Amino acid sequence: MIHQKIIVKYLKFAEKGLIILALSFFSGIFSPESMGTVVPEIFVSFIRFSLWGIFTFLVVLVWQDAIAIINRNKILFILSILAYFSFLWSDLPDYTLLNARDIWMMTTFGLYFAIRFSFKEQIKIITYTLLIGMFLSFIFVYAFPGIGRHWVDHPGAWKGVYGHKNYLGSLMVLSSLAFLSLAKDSLMIYRWGGFALSLIFILLSTSRTSLVLSFLLLLIISFYKNFRWRGKVSVIFLDMIILFLGCISLLVFTYWVELITGLGRDPTITGRTIIWEVALNRLMERPFLGYGRGAFWAPKSNYAFEATQAIGTGWVPPHGHNGFIDTALDVGLIGLLLFFICYFMTFAKALKFGYASNQPEEIWPLAYLIFLIINNITESCLLYLPNIYWVLFITIAFTLSKKSQYHTLVFHPPQSAFLK
Numbered sequence: 001m002i003h004q005k006i007i008v009k010y011l012k013f014a015e016k017g018l019i020i021l022a023l024s025f026f027s028g029i030f031s032p033e034s035m036g037t038v039v040p041e042i043f044v045s046f047i048r049f050s051l052w053g054i055f056t057f058l059v060v061l062v063w064q065d066a067i068a069i070i071n072r073n074k075i076l077f078i079l080s081i082l083a084y085f086s087f088l089w090s091d092l093p094d095y096t097l098l099n100a101r102d103i104w105m106m107t108t109f110g111l112y113f114a115i116r117f118s119f120k121e122q123i124k125i126i127t128y129t130l131l132i133g134m135f136l137s138f139i140f141v142y143a144f145p146g147i148g149r150h151w152v153d154h155p156g157a158w159k160g161v162y163g164h165k166n167y168l169g170s171l172m173v174l175s176s177l178a179f180l181s182l183a184k185d186s187l188m189i190y191r192w193g194g195f196a197l198s199l200i201f202i203l204l205s206t207s208r209t210s211l212v213l214s215f216l217l218l219l220i221i222s223f224y225k226n227f228r229w230r231g232k233v234s235v236i237f238l239d240m241i242i243l244f245l246g247c248i249s250l251l252v253f254t255y256w257v258e259l260i261t262g263l264g265r266d267p268t269i270t271g272r273t274i275i276w277e278v279a280l281n282r283l284m285e286r287p288f289l290g291y292g293r294g295a296f297w298a299p300k301s302n303y304a305f306e307a308t309q310a311i312g313t314g315w316v317p318p319h320g321h322n323g324f325i326d327t328a329l330d331v332g333l334i335g336l337l338l339f340f341i342c343y344f345m346t347f348a349k350a351l352k353f354g355y356a357s358n359q360p361e362e363i364w365p366l367a368y369l370i371f372l373i374i375n376n377i378t379e380s381c382l383l384y385l386p387n388i389y390w391v392l393f394i395t396i397a398f399t400l401s402k403k404s405q406y407h408t409l410v411f412h413p414p415q416s417a418f419l420k
Contacts, residue, residue, distance in 0.1 A: 083103050283328055
Protein backbone atom coordinates (compact mmCIF):
# COMPACT_ATOMS: atom_id res chain seq x y z
CA MET A 1 0.00 0.00 0.00
CA ILE A 2 2.84 2.40 0.90
CA HIS A 3 4.64 1.63 -2.35
CA GLN A 4 1.43 2.22 -4.28
CA LYS A 5 0.99 5.64 -2.66
CA ILE A 6 4.58 6.55 -3.51
CA ILE A 7 4.05 5.49 -7.13
CA VAL A 8 0.85 7.54 -7.38
CA LYS A 9 2.66 10.53 -5.84
CA TYR A 10 5.44 10.36 -8.43
CA LEU A 11 2.95 9.85 -11.26
CA LYS A 12 1.06 12.99 -10.24
CA PHE A 13 4.34 14.91 -10.00
CA ALA A 14 5.34 13.67 -13.48
CA GLU A 15 1.89 14.58 -14.79
CA LYS A 16 2.23 18.18 -13.58
CA GLY A 17 5.73 18.34 -15.04
CA LEU A 18 4.37 17.19 -18.40
CA ILE A 19 1.63 19.84 -18.26
CA ILE A 20 4.21 22.55 -17.50
CA LEU A 21 6.39 21.38 -20.40
CA ALA A 22 3.38 21.50 -22.73
CA LEU A 23 2.32 24.97 -21.57
CA SER A 24 5.92 26.17 -22.01
CA PHE A 25 5.87 24.82 -25.56
CA PHE A 26 2.55 26.50 -26.30
CA SER A 27 3.85 29.78 -24.86
CA GLY A 28 6.54 29.81 -27.57
CA ILE A 29 9.66 29.17 -25.51
CA PHE A 30 10.98 26.68 -28.08
CA SER A 31 10.06 28.69 -31.18
CA PRO A 32 12.76 29.53 -33.79
CA GLU A 33 12.38 33.24 -32.96
CA SER A 34 13.28 32.68 -29.30
CA MET A 35 15.58 29.76 -28.50
CA GLY A 36 16.00 28.56 -32.09
CA THR A 37 19.73 29.20 -32.20
CA VAL A 38 20.33 27.52 -28.84
CA VAL A 39 17.97 24.53 -28.91
CA PRO A 40 18.38 22.18 -31.92
CA GLU A 41 15.39 22.01 -34.26
CA ILE A 42 15.30 18.23 -33.98
CA PHE A 43 14.80 18.56 -30.21
CA VAL A 44 11.89 20.98 -30.71
CA SER A 45 10.31 18.58 -33.22
CA PHE A 46 10.76 15.75 -30.72
CA ILE A 47 8.90 17.77 -28.05
CA ARG A 48 6.12 18.66 -30.49
CA PHE A 49 5.46 15.11 -31.67
CA SER A 50 5.88 13.68 -28.17
CA LEU A 51 3.25 16.04 -26.77
CA TRP A 52 0.97 15.27 -29.69
CA GLY A 53 1.20 11.53 -29.09
CA ILE A 54 1.19 11.59 -25.29
CA PHE A 55 -1.91 13.74 -24.88
CA THR A 56 -3.78 11.82 -27.55
CA PHE A 57 -3.01 8.65 -25.57
CA LEU A 58 -3.97 10.24 -22.24
CA VAL A 59 -7.30 11.49 -23.60
CA VAL A 60 -8.05 7.96 -24.81
CA LEU A 61 -7.49 6.75 -21.24
CA VAL A 62 -10.16 9.17 -19.97
CA TRP A 63 -12.38 8.78 -23.03
CA GLN A 64 -15.65 8.79 -21.09
CA ASP A 65 -14.92 12.21 -19.56
CA ALA A 66 -13.68 13.45 -22.94
CA ILE A 67 -16.84 12.39 -24.77
CA ALA A 68 -19.00 14.03 -22.09
CA ILE A 69 -17.14 17.34 -22.55
CA ILE A 70 -17.28 17.08 -26.34
CA ASN A 71 -21.07 16.64 -26.15
CA ARG A 72 -21.33 19.88 -24.16
CA ASN A 73 -19.04 21.81 -26.53
CA LYS A 74 -20.25 20.75 -29.96
CA ILE A 75 -19.87 24.20 -31.53
CA LEU A 76 -16.28 24.52 -30.31
CA PHE A 77 -15.46 21.10 -31.76
CA ILE A 78 -17.11 21.99 -35.06
CA LEU A 79 -14.81 25.04 -35.19
CA SER A 80 -11.78 22.83 -34.43
CA ILE A 81 -12.79 20.37 -37.15
CA LEU A 82 -13.30 23.24 -39.60
CA ALA A 83 -9.80 24.54 -38.87
CA TYR A 84 -8.30 21.04 -39.07
CA PHE A 85 -9.79 20.25 -42.48
CA SER A 86 -9.27 23.72 -43.93
CA PHE A 87 -6.40 22.29 -46.01
CA LEU A 88 -9.15 21.09 -48.38
CA TRP A 89 -9.69 24.65 -49.66
CA SER A 90 -6.33 26.17 -48.71
CA ASP A 91 -4.16 27.89 -51.32
CA LEU A 92 -1.23 26.10 -49.67
CA PRO A 93 -2.76 22.71 -48.76
CA ASP A 94 0.55 21.07 -47.81
CA TYR A 95 1.41 23.90 -45.43
CA THR A 96 -2.05 23.92 -43.85
CA LEU A 97 -2.16 20.13 -43.52
CA LEU A 98 1.30 20.09 -41.94
CA ASN A 99 0.13 22.56 -39.30
CA ALA A 100 -3.23 20.87 -38.74
CA ARG A 101 -1.55 18.76 -36.04
CA ASP A 102 -1.43 21.92 -33.91
CA ILE A 103 -5.23 21.97 -33.71
CA TRP A 104 -5.29 18.30 -32.71
CA MET A 105 -2.54 18.83 -30.12
CA MET A 106 -4.13 21.89 -28.54
CA THR A 107 -7.55 20.26 -28.39
CA THR A 108 -6.36 17.02 -26.78
CA PHE A 109 -4.21 18.95 -24.31
CA GLY A 110 -7.10 21.27 -23.41
CA LEU A 111 -9.37 18.28 -22.89
CA TYR A 112 -6.92 16.52 -20.60
CA PHE A 113 -6.02 19.66 -18.65
CA ALA A 114 -9.72 20.38 -18.02
CA ILE A 115 -10.54 16.78 -17.05
CA ARG A 116 -7.66 16.28 -14.64
CA PHE A 117 -7.39 19.65 -12.88
CA SER A 118 -9.69 22.13 -11.16
CA PHE A 119 -9.40 25.86 -11.82
CA LYS A 120 -7.47 26.21 -8.55
CA GLU A 121 -4.91 23.65 -9.72
CA GLN A 122 -4.81 24.99 -13.28
CA ILE A 123 -3.94 28.51 -12.11
CA LYS A 124 -1.16 27.22 -9.89
CA ILE A 125 0.37 25.27 -12.79
CA ILE A 126 0.08 28.29 -15.09
CA THR A 127 1.96 30.47 -12.58
CA TYR A 128 4.71 27.82 -12.32
CA THR A 129 5.03 27.80 -16.12
CA LEU A 130 5.24 31.57 -16.51
CA LEU A 131 7.58 31.92 -13.54
CA ILE A 132 9.94 29.46 -15.24
CA GLY A 133 9.59 31.60 -18.38
CA MET A 134 10.61 34.70 -16.41
CA PHE A 135 13.62 32.91 -14.95
CA LEU A 136 14.78 31.69 -18.37
CA SER A 137 14.16 35.12 -19.88
CA PHE A 138 16.34 36.75 -17.23
CA ILE A 139 19.14 34.28 -17.98
CA PHE A 140 18.88 34.79 -21.74
CA VAL A 141 18.89 38.59 -21.46
CA TYR A 142 22.35 38.45 -19.87
CA ALA A 143 23.82 35.12 -21.07
CA PHE A 144 22.50 35.36 -24.65
CA PRO A 145 21.72 39.07 -25.15
CA GLY A 146 21.47 38.58 -28.92
CA ILE A 147 18.42 36.44 -28.27
CA GLY A 148 17.06 37.92 -25.05
CA ARG A 149 16.94 41.56 -26.20
CA HIS A 150 16.02 43.59 -29.24
CA TRP A 151 18.95 45.47 -30.78
CA VAL A 152 17.79 46.86 -34.12
CA ASP A 153 14.07 47.60 -34.15
CA HIS A 154 13.51 48.18 -30.40
CA PRO A 155 16.99 48.74 -28.91
CA GLY A 156 17.33 47.40 -25.36
CA ALA A 157 13.78 46.08 -25.04
CA TRP A 158 13.56 42.68 -23.38
CA LYS A 159 12.03 39.79 -25.29
CA GLY A 160 13.48 36.99 -23.19
CA VAL A 161 12.79 33.49 -24.50
CA TYR A 162 9.59 34.54 -26.26
CA GLY A 163 10.88 35.99 -29.51
CA HIS A 164 9.41 39.51 -29.34
CA LYS A 165 8.91 42.21 -26.73
CA ASN A 166 5.15 42.41 -27.36
CA TYR A 167 4.76 38.68 -26.82
CA LEU A 168 6.78 38.84 -23.60
CA GLY A 169 4.62 41.75 -22.44
CA SER A 170 1.40 39.94 -23.34
CA LEU A 171 2.43 36.80 -21.45
CA MET A 172 3.36 38.88 -18.43
CA VAL A 173 -0.12 40.43 -18.43
CA LEU A 174 -1.45 36.85 -18.42
CA SER A 175 1.01 36.03 -15.63
CA SER A 176 -0.18 38.95 -13.50
CA LEU A 177 -3.79 37.78 -13.88
CA ALA A 178 -2.83 34.22 -12.92
CA PHE A 179 -0.96 35.32 -9.79
CA LEU A 180 -3.87 37.53 -8.72
CA SER A 181 -6.22 34.57 -9.20
CA LEU A 182 -4.28 32.21 -6.94
CA ALA A 183 -6.35 30.74 -4.12
CA LYS A 184 -6.39 32.44 -0.72
CA ASP A 185 -4.42 29.58 0.83
CA SER A 186 -1.44 30.35 -1.44
CA LEU A 187 1.66 31.91 0.10
CA MET A 188 1.29 35.69 0.13
CA ILE A 189 4.94 36.19 -0.83
CA TYR A 190 4.50 33.90 -3.83
CA ARG A 191 1.26 35.53 -4.95
CA TRP A 192 2.31 39.16 -4.65
CA GLY A 193 5.95 38.51 -5.52
CA GLY A 194 4.92 36.81 -8.75
CA PHE A 195 2.50 39.64 -9.51
CA ALA A 196 5.20 42.26 -8.93
CA LEU A 197 7.69 40.36 -11.11
CA SER A 198 5.12 40.19 -13.89
CA LEU A 199 4.69 43.98 -13.82
CA ILE A 200 8.47 44.48 -13.81
CA PHE A 201 8.84 42.29 -16.90
CA ILE A 202 6.06 44.25 -18.62
CA LEU A 203 8.06 47.44 -18.03
CA LEU A 204 11.30 45.82 -19.23
CA SER A 205 9.58 44.66 -22.41
CA THR A 206 8.66 48.32 -23.12
CA SER A 207 5.36 47.06 -24.56
CA ARG A 208 3.02 49.99 -24.19
CA THR A 209 0.03 47.89 -25.25
CA SER A 210 0.71 45.36 -22.48
CA LEU A 211 1.12 48.12 -19.89
CA VAL A 212 -2.20 49.72 -20.83
CA LEU A 213 -3.89 46.31 -21.00
CA SER A 214 -2.70 45.36 -17.51
CA PHE A 215 -4.01 48.67 -16.12
CA LEU A 216 -7.41 48.22 -17.81
CA LEU A 217 -7.73 44.64 -16.63
CA LEU A 218 -6.96 45.58 -13.04
CA LEU A 219 -9.72 48.19 -13.14
CA ILE A 220 -12.22 45.78 -14.71
CA ILE A 221 -11.40 42.94 -12.29
CA SER A 222 -11.70 45.33 -9.36
CA PHE A 223 -15.18 46.19 -10.59
CA TYR A 224 -16.15 42.54 -10.92
CA LYS A 225 -14.87 41.62 -7.47
CA ASN A 226 -17.02 44.32 -5.90
CA PHE A 227 -20.13 43.60 -7.92
CA ARG A 228 -21.77 40.26 -7.29
CA TRP A 229 -24.27 38.43 -9.46
CA ARG A 230 -27.89 39.34 -8.65
CA GLY A 231 -29.68 37.27 -11.27
CA LYS A 232 -30.56 40.24 -13.44
CA VAL A 233 -30.29 40.06 -17.21
CA SER A 234 -29.20 43.70 -17.22
CA VAL A 235 -25.94 42.66 -15.57
CA ILE A 236 -24.97 40.65 -18.65
CA PHE A 237 -25.59 43.63 -20.92
CA LEU A 238 -23.58 45.83 -18.57
CA ASP A 239 -20.68 43.37 -18.75
CA MET A 240 -20.84 43.30 -22.55
CA ILE A 241 -20.66 47.10 -22.61
CA ILE A 242 -17.64 47.02 -20.30
CA LEU A 243 -15.98 44.46 -22.57
CA PHE A 244 -16.62 46.64 -25.63
CA LEU A 245 -15.36 49.79 -23.90
CA GLY A 246 -12.26 47.89 -22.78
CA CYS A 247 -11.43 47.07 -26.41
CA ILE A 248 -11.88 50.68 -27.49
CA SER A 249 -9.90 51.96 -24.50
CA LEU A 250 -6.93 49.75 -25.37
CA LEU A 251 -6.59 51.42 -28.77
CA VAL A 252 -7.21 54.94 -27.47
CA PHE A 253 -4.88 54.81 -24.46
CA THR A 254 -2.15 52.86 -26.24
CA TYR A 255 -2.03 54.96 -29.39
CA TRP A 256 -3.41 58.29 -28.20
CA VAL A 257 -0.30 60.21 -29.32
CA GLU A 258 -0.42 58.69 -32.79
CA LEU A 259 -4.16 59.16 -33.07
CA ILE A 260 -3.94 62.86 -32.19
CA THR A 261 -0.63 64.00 -33.65
CA GLY A 262 0.68 61.21 -35.85
CA LEU A 263 4.01 61.34 -33.98
CA GLY A 264 6.01 58.49 -32.42
CA ARG A 265 4.89 55.46 -34.43
CA ASP A 266 2.44 56.64 -37.10
CA PRO A 267 -1.29 57.25 -37.67
CA THR A 268 -1.62 53.72 -39.09
CA ILE A 269 -0.82 52.19 -35.65
CA THR A 270 2.57 50.80 -36.73
CA GLY A 271 1.17 49.73 -40.08
CA ARG A 272 -1.68 47.73 -38.58
CA THR A 273 -4.46 49.58 -40.37
CA ILE A 274 -2.69 49.01 -43.70
CA ILE A 275 -2.42 45.28 -42.97
CA TRP A 276 -6.07 45.16 -41.92
CA GLU A 277 -7.18 46.91 -45.11
CA VAL A 278 -5.32 44.41 -47.32
CA ALA A 279 -6.63 41.47 -45.27
CA LEU A 280 -10.26 42.64 -45.26
CA ASN A 281 -10.25 43.35 -48.99
CA ARG A 282 -8.98 39.84 -49.67
CA LEU A 283 -11.41 38.33 -47.16
CA MET A 284 -14.31 39.69 -49.20
CA GLU A 285 -13.11 37.52 -52.10
CA ARG A 286 -13.50 34.33 -50.02
CA PRO A 287 -15.76 35.32 -47.13
CA PHE A 288 -17.35 32.03 -46.08
CA LEU A 289 -14.48 29.58 -45.49
CA GLY A 290 -11.43 31.83 -45.83
CA TYR A 291 -8.02 30.75 -47.16
CA GLY A 292 -7.25 27.81 -44.87
CA ARG A 293 -5.53 27.91 -41.49
CA GLY A 294 -2.26 29.82 -41.68
CA ALA A 295 -2.23 29.99 -45.49
CA PHE A 296 -2.83 33.74 -45.87
CA TRP A 297 0.28 34.73 -43.88
CA ALA A 298 2.43 31.71 -44.78
CA PRO A 299 6.07 32.47 -45.77
CA LYS A 300 5.37 31.69 -49.45
CA SER A 301 2.01 33.43 -49.59
CA ASN A 302 1.41 36.10 -52.22
CA TYR A 303 -1.00 37.82 -49.85
CA ALA A 304 1.68 38.38 -47.20
CA PHE A 305 3.88 39.83 -49.96
CA GLU A 306 1.02 42.12 -50.97
CA ALA A 307 0.75 43.42 -47.38
CA THR A 308 4.52 43.93 -47.32
CA GLN A 309 4.35 46.08 -50.45
CA ALA A 310 1.44 48.06 -49.02
CA ILE A 311 3.38 48.85 -45.83
CA GLY A 312 6.43 49.82 -47.88
CA THR A 313 9.08 49.11 -45.24
CA GLY A 314 10.20 45.67 -46.44
CA TRP A 315 8.85 44.05 -43.27
CA VAL A 316 6.85 40.86 -43.91
CA PRO A 317 4.01 40.56 -41.37
CA PRO A 318 3.81 37.06 -39.82
CA HIS A 319 0.11 37.59 -39.07
CA GLY A 320 -2.55 40.27 -39.30
CA HIS A 321 -2.08 41.70 -35.78
CA ASN A 322 -5.76 41.10 -35.11
CA GLY A 323 -7.01 37.71 -33.94
CA PHE A 324 -10.51 38.16 -35.31
CA ILE A 325 -9.40 39.14 -38.81
CA ASP A 326 -6.92 36.26 -38.87
CA THR A 327 -9.57 33.78 -37.73
CA ALA A 328 -11.81 34.95 -40.57
CA LEU A 329 -8.91 34.58 -43.02
CA ASP A 330 -8.28 31.04 -41.73
CA VAL A 331 -11.83 29.66 -41.51
CA GLY A 332 -14.00 32.39 -42.98
CA LEU A 333 -16.86 34.34 -41.48
CA ILE A 334 -18.52 31.01 -40.70
CA GLY A 335 -15.61 30.06 -38.45
CA LEU A 336 -15.48 33.54 -36.88
CA LEU A 337 -19.21 33.31 -36.09
CA LEU A 338 -18.67 29.90 -34.46
CA PHE A 339 -15.89 31.37 -32.34
CA PHE A 340 -18.05 34.26 -31.12
CA ILE A 341 -20.89 31.87 -30.27
CA CYS A 342 -18.46 29.73 -28.24
CA TYR A 343 -16.92 32.79 -26.63
CA PHE A 344 -20.15 34.39 -25.44
CA MET A 345 -21.57 31.08 -24.21
CA THR A 346 -18.39 30.58 -22.18
CA PHE A 347 -18.45 34.22 -21.06
CA ALA A 348 -22.00 33.83 -19.71
CA LYS A 349 -20.98 30.73 -17.75
CA ALA A 350 -17.90 32.52 -16.42
CA LEU A 351 -20.07 35.44 -15.27
CA LYS A 352 -22.38 33.17 -13.34
CA PHE A 353 -19.48 31.17 -11.92
CA GLY A 354 -17.46 34.22 -10.86
CA TYR A 355 -20.25 36.36 -9.46
CA ALA A 356 -21.57 33.57 -7.27
CA SER A 357 -18.36 33.30 -5.25
CA ASN A 358 -15.75 35.42 -3.51
CA GLN A 359 -12.89 32.99 -4.17
CA PRO A 360 -10.09 34.53 -6.31
CA GLU A 361 -9.64 31.40 -8.44
CA GLU A 362 -13.29 31.53 -9.48
CA ILE A 363 -12.89 34.96 -11.09
CA TRP A 364 -10.08 33.53 -13.26
CA PRO A 365 -12.28 32.36 -16.21
CA LEU A 366 -13.91 35.78 -16.46
CA ALA A 367 -10.61 37.64 -16.14
CA TYR A 368 -8.96 35.50 -18.80
CA LEU A 369 -11.84 35.83 -21.26
CA ILE A 370 -11.74 39.62 -20.96
CA PHE A 371 -7.97 39.55 -21.47
CA LEU A 372 -8.33 37.29 -24.53
CA ILE A 373 -10.84 39.45 -26.36
CA ILE A 374 -9.02 42.74 -25.69
CA ASN A 375 -5.57 41.31 -26.45
CA ASN A 376 -6.73 40.16 -29.88
CA ILE A 377 -7.55 43.70 -30.96
CA THR A 378 -3.90 44.37 -31.82
CA GLU A 379 -2.37 40.86 -31.72
CA SER A 380 -3.24 37.48 -33.24
CA CYS A 381 -3.69 35.02 -30.39
CA LEU A 382 -6.48 32.65 -31.44
CA LEU A 383 -5.90 29.99 -34.11
CA TYR A 384 -2.42 31.31 -34.98
CA LEU A 385 0.16 28.51 -34.65
CA PRO A 386 0.19 26.40 -31.47
CA ASN A 387 -0.29 29.02 -28.76
CA ILE A 388 -1.10 29.18 -25.06
CA TYR A 389 -3.97 31.63 -25.54
CA TRP A 390 -6.15 29.26 -27.56
CA VAL A 391 -5.19 26.38 -25.26
CA LEU A 392 -6.34 28.28 -22.17
CA PHE A 393 -9.54 29.41 -23.89
CA ILE A 394 -10.63 25.88 -24.75
CA THR A 395 -9.46 24.62 -21.33
CA ILE A 396 -11.68 27.17 -19.60
CA ALA A 397 -14.61 26.36 -21.90
CA PHE A 398 -14.18 22.64 -21.22
CA THR A 399 -13.80 23.09 -17.47
CA LEU A 400 -16.87 25.32 -17.16
CA SER A 401 -18.93 22.82 -19.12
CA LYS A 402 -18.24 19.94 -16.73
CA LYS A 403 -21.58 18.98 -15.31
CA SER A 404 -23.00 21.13 -12.53
CA GLN A 405 -19.73 22.92 -11.85
CA TYR A 406 -20.98 26.44 -12.31
CA HIS A 407 -24.29 25.63 -10.68
CA THR A 408 -23.06 24.04 -7.45
CA LEU A 409 -19.65 25.71 -7.21
CA VAL A 410 -18.33 22.40 -5.88
CA PHE A 411 -15.62 20.93 -8.04
CA HIS A 412 -14.40 17.35 -7.85
CA PRO A 413 -11.98 16.66 -10.70
CA PRO A 414 -12.55 13.19 -12.12
CA GLN A 415 -9.69 10.78 -11.63
CA SER A 416 -8.32 9.07 -14.68
CA ALA A 417 -8.08 5.32 -14.46
CA PHE A 418 -4.31 5.16 -14.46
CA LEU A 419 -4.00 7.49 -11.45
CA LYS A 420 -6.67 5.99 -9.25
